[in-house]
Amino acid sequence: MVTNFTTAEENYIKAIFHLQQSNENVSTNQVAAELNTKAASVTDMLKKLKQKKILNYEKYQGFTLSEQGNTIALTIIRKHRLWEFFLVEKLDFGWDEVHEIAEELEHLTSTKLIERLDTFLGHPKFDPHGDPIPDSNGKMAMRKQINLIDLPLNKLAEVSAVASQSSELLELLKFKNIRIGTKIMVKQKFAFDHSLDIKIDKQNPFTISQQLAQVLLVKVIV
Amino acid sequence: MVTNFTTAEENYIKAIFHLQQSNENVSTNQVAAELNTKAASVTDMLKKLKQKKILNYEKYQGFTLSEQGNTIALTIIRKHRLWEFFLVEKLDFGWDEVHEIAEELEHLTSTKLIERLDTFLGHPKFDPHGDPIPDSNGKMAMRKQINLIDLPLNKLAEVSAVASQSSELLELLKFKNIRIGTKIMVKQKFAFDHSLDIKIDKQNPFTISQQLAQVLLVKVIV
């Protein structure tokens, strides 16, 4: 198995992996948007990654990561999250300022380095954002369930449980079209009344109250 | 002042800086040899660096780093040595296996990262090879480090650095049992081939070649 990829290739692999978690089918345009590039550039890279057996791809027919592509994506994510953990735990960065730096660190090539780092950090299972860190075989722990209130902005999550079964709550959930498994993203938080502007599916964002948000438990989607 | 350089540019700046420490005049061919590339490629880069005001350069007339070029070289060296310190002190790497990894780490761009790392490590003054680590202003603790060739007879000194990291050299050093911190004394110098008869620890004296002596830097023990 080839294990040498350019930073550009790795960024495409990672972007496609992330998009595949939420969408069943990933499109050329979505990848272009995710990477702030143009559709033509994406097509070029798709051909290259197909050739390297990272992608299953037939032109105009869509694409998915191959087995190998998935493995590579997980090792990149492992590196990203371990470095984020390091930055927050050891270097006292805030959890909201480590992403960009980790984007660089994740492309370092030494496997020995990342294994030593993992040991040094005590084999952490979750990164500072609550996302699970894949182990060296690509396995990750079950995601943590968190309160919707605590979900960072613009992070896609999935409703995993509700903290009450009252009929009043169920009535409201039905009205808002929220159920277990609904994909959800917080677009804005209002300090005044702690209400949240959220987006579900492809609908326009709408506001929910603090009371409702408090009983919704979600799991971040990789 | 521009502070954005590619990895390739940084490698040239660093190579020229290092060559300038030993040689008065640095040549295109020397840079090519140092970077395992061709003279033509070096010329191309010299033009680019001149244009970016990193180099004083007129064709066929040689070149030197500008004030700014020197500053940049020192920040790269600072990063390299701080990461080496981290790898050895925190991740338990041997001092002879960190160079390559640090070659990658030195090109990370975040200044905040390197300052936090410096604090985390306790502002070390010397890296695991005994080389001084420039501070954030480019100043480094100067050590009266001299070449073993220049060490007077029967004066006790301590190996403080080696002027190359090649695996061939490391192999030889391992075989001769010489490492950073080894106490060393020159017992005799042979004019014919400039070889030296040296004594380390409590062993019997033995001979080392001019080539080896030239890359050993020592600090006289007071």
Next chain:
DNA sequence: ATTTTTTTTTAGATTTGTCTAAAATAATTT
């Protein structure tokens, strides 16, 4: 079932860093 719109792909250009081969210049030898 056409037409229109959107998405994806191709064709051709650009930038960065590299190369080889040849030309220009400098250094050395005779």
Next chain:
DNA sequence: AAATTATTTTAGACAAATCTAAAAAAAAAT
């Protein structure tokens, strides 16, 4: 001082990753 050798530079080509503009294919609308 001229000839030879070595070094440096130029000229032109190439691979990677990107772009714009146009063509091809698929999806949506009429």
